Amino acid sequence: MRKWFKVLLSLTVACMLIITLAACNPGNEKVRIAEVTRSIFYAPQYVAIEKGFFEEEGLDIELTTVFGGDKVMTTLLSDGAEIGLVGSETSIYVYAQGSNDPVINFAQLTQTDGTFLVARENIGEFSWDQLKGSTFLGQRKGGMPQMVGEFVLKKHGIDPHNDLNLIQNIDFANISSAFASGTGDYVQLFEPQASVFEKEGIGHVVASFGTESGHVPYTTFMAKQSYMDENKETIEKFTRALYKAQGWIQTASAREIAETIQPYFEDTELDIIEMSVDRYRSQGSFATDPILDEEEWNNLQAIMDEAGELPQQVDHKTLVNTEIAESVIEE
Structure with a gap:
């Protein structure tokens, strides 16, 4: 009898703990991210999730890897995700096709080729x-x-x-x-x-x-203009969480970063993750803030033009929103 009582008591305590944990975040908003691939290059994103920076802002992140810039855009445009993580060139491709709801770059993650x-x-x-x-x-x-x-x-x-x-x-x-x-x-x-x-x-x-x-907006977070207009506060919270991760990753050791993001790379040895993080950080690949500036944008278009892949020149202000990132940094 005592044995069954102990089991019952343990189950009751466990259930209460689960209920308590669930109650801690009753109003969290779900945000779906479609990332173009799974990469150590995107370490700040995984840090923001694992260190709880998104959760601190009241956001529950659902991360999906869709493998391919065209697939990220399709997912965004069909409302399969609120936010995409992909190269900025894809927003230019969509804009050039005459989209009446352009995809806007609002927070930069990486600032060099990887x-x-x-x-x-x-x-x-x-x-x-x-x-x-x-x-x-x-x-x-x-x-x-x-x-x-x-x-x-x-x-x-x-x-x-x-x-x-x-x-x-x-x-x-x-x-x-x-x-x-x-x-x-x-x-x-x-x-x-x-x-x-x-x-x-x-x-x-x-x-x-x-x-x-040199510096280019190699990978950025972006969303449809309509979503950003209707969910400005959500985008602000998202950008604030990212900025926290960008600050943390600049001061933490490569080993700490590797241990934090290891759950996303279970088949990769910790030493290899650490080596990769160190190599990316030492060459300044991780953006230190979310702002995608005009010089980087123009460098991107110069590279696209040189390759014969630029469908048209697009002004920085047309597809880039820096106001949200700037306001988060000023805080």
Whole structure:
């Protein structure tokens, strides 16, 4: 009898705890985010969730990875999510198609390209001229990684379509496995794959496209104009939580950051996550505040134009809202 009483008492206490925890956030607003991919590059977003910064603002975040900028836009436009995390170029593509409800960039997450040039051989001292005549495994045509890649190659006097064998018909998810199986002399990769290849001896990081291309609004949070007009307070809360995470990530150790975001990368060793975070932070990839300024916006369009992918020039104020980020920072 005592045994059953103890079990019953334990269950009662557990139920009361669950009810108490649920009651702590009775008025939290659900916000759905559609992210373009799952990446250590987006560490501040996962920090904002795991450290409770969104919850402090009364927001419950539902995060979905939809794999592809076009899919993020489709999800946003069809009201499958309130907020998208994707490259700013996608908002230009949508605008150029004549959308009567444009997608507005309101908070910047990353401010450089996130890819690295990985060589198959350990070539010692690297120079960009060494790419000439090589087979280069690039990214998908029209996407920011490929556009930045071509921009950097041209900056160093390399014609990507004539001076090397450029391969860009492999799906994003299969690029790393293609290189691992022997395709290409060089490959353009995100973390943590670049660090994994270094550790396994498959390749060697020789340059950073992020360092070479300068500041661009590489990944930003965006929402439809209509949603922002009707939910200004929600966007403010969201931006405030992000800004808290951006501040925290600048002062925490790479190890602390890695431990915080590890639940999102269960198949990646903690040391690799730490190495990737450190590499991104040391080159200034994580935006230190949510403001997407005009210089970055113009740099983005210059890169798109150089790649022949800019459908039209769009003024910064047309697709970027900095007022909310500025007001959050002033607080």
